[in-house]
Amino acid sequence: MEALPRETIVDVLEKKLREDILAGRHPAGTYLPPERELADGFGVTRTTLKHAFGRLAQSGLLETRHGVGTRVRDFLRLGGADLLPMLVRHSPDWIGEIFEVRRSIGALIAERAAARATPAHVGELRRLLVAVGEAAGGDPAQLADAEVHRALARATGNRVYVLLTNTLFNAYLPVRAALAGPFEDARTAHDRLAPVVEAVTAGDPEAARTAAGDYLSTTERLMLEGLARSGGRRGDAR
Structure with a gap:
C-alpha cells in the first residue's frame, strides 16, 4: 500500500x-x-x-x-486559462461557464476537423472511437472519450485548438468523478459520440458541427445532473 x-x-x-x-x-x-x-x-x-x-x-x-x-x-x-482547475476547486460554479466555452469551441473544432482531416486523422479517429465502446467501465470510457476530442482538435491542423482542448479537460479534473454520467455505459457513450466522428470522417463540416453541438449539449446536461447530485463535490483527479 x-x-x-x-x-x-x-x-x-x-x-x-x-x-x-x-x-x-x-x-x-x-x-x-x-x-x-x-x-x-x-x-x-x-x-x-x-x-x-x-x-x-x-x-x-x-x-x-x-x-x-x-x-x-x-x-x-x-490571468490565463491555466487558473481554471484552481478556480473549479474553489467553486464548481465555474463549470457552467466552462461548458459554455466547451459547446462553442467543440462545435467549431468538429467543423474544422471535417474540412481538414487527413487520412491518418480519419484512421486515428475511428480507432479511438472503437476504444470508447470497448472501455471496461465508466472511468476508462470517459478517458477514451477525451482522447477522441483531442484527436478531433489535432485533425484541425491548428495547434491552438489542441491546447484549448487540453485546457478545458484540465479544468474538469477537480470534479471529474462527478461528471462521469455520460460514460457509465461505454456502448452508449460510443453511440452518442459516433455521429460526430462519422461526420468528420465523411468530410461534412456542416453535419459535423451539428452533430458536435447535439453531443456536447446532451453530455453537458448529463454531467451537470451528476454534479448536482453530488452537491458539487470535488472529484479525484486521475
Missing part, C-alpha cells in the same frame, strides 16, 4: 490564503498585511509564510515587490 500524502503547514497556509483571495477577503490590487503580522496571526514562521507566498505567486494569485509588499494579483484581468 502507498502511504497517503500528509499536509504540511505550508500546504495548509497556502490553502487558507488561496481561499481568502478567491473569496474576495483580500481583493485584487490590495496589499496583504506585513509578513510579520501575518506570520504572528497564523502562528507560523516568516519562512513558512514565504514558502506559501511563493506557491501563490507561481499560481498567479500574488506578486511580491521587494521593499513594497505582497499584492493580490487581478487574476481575472491578467
Whole structure:
C-alpha cells in the first residue's frame, strides 16, 4: 500500500490564503498585511509564510515587490486559462461557464476537423472511437472519450485548438468523478459520440458541427445532473 500524502503547514497556509483571495477577503490590487503580522496571526514562521507566498505567486494569485509588499494579483484581468482547475476547486460554479466555452469551441473544432482531416486523422479517429465502446467501465470510457476530442482538435491542423482542448479537460479534473454520467455505459457513450466522428470522417463540416453541438449539449446536461447530485463535490483527479 502507498502511504497517503500528509499536509504540511505550508500546504495548509497556502490553502487558507488561496481561499481568502478567491473569496474576495483580500481583493485584487490590495496589499496583504506585513509578513510579520501575518506570520504572528497564523502562528507560523516568516519562512513558512514565504514558502506559501511563493506557491501563490507561481499560481498567479500574488506578486511580491521587494521593499513594497505582497499584492493580490487581478487574476481575472491578467490571468490565463491555466487558473481554471484552481478556480473549479474553489467553486464548481465555474463549470457552467466552462461548458459554455466547451459547446462553442467543440462545435467549431468538429467543423474544422471535417474540412481538414487527413487520412491518418480519419484512421486515428475511428480507432479511438472503437476504444470508447470497448472501455471496461465508466472511468476508462470517459478517458477514451477525451482522447477522441483531442484527436478531433489535432485533425484541425491548428495547434491552438489542441491546447484549448487540453485546457478545458484540465479544468474538469477537480470534479471529474462527478461528471462521469455520460460514460457509465461505454456502448452508449460510443453511440452518442459516433455521429460526430462519422461526420468528420465523411468530410461534412456542416453535419459535423451539428452533430458536435447535439453531443456536447446532451453530455453537458448529463454531467451537470451528476454534479448536482453530488452537491458539487470535488472529484479525484486521475
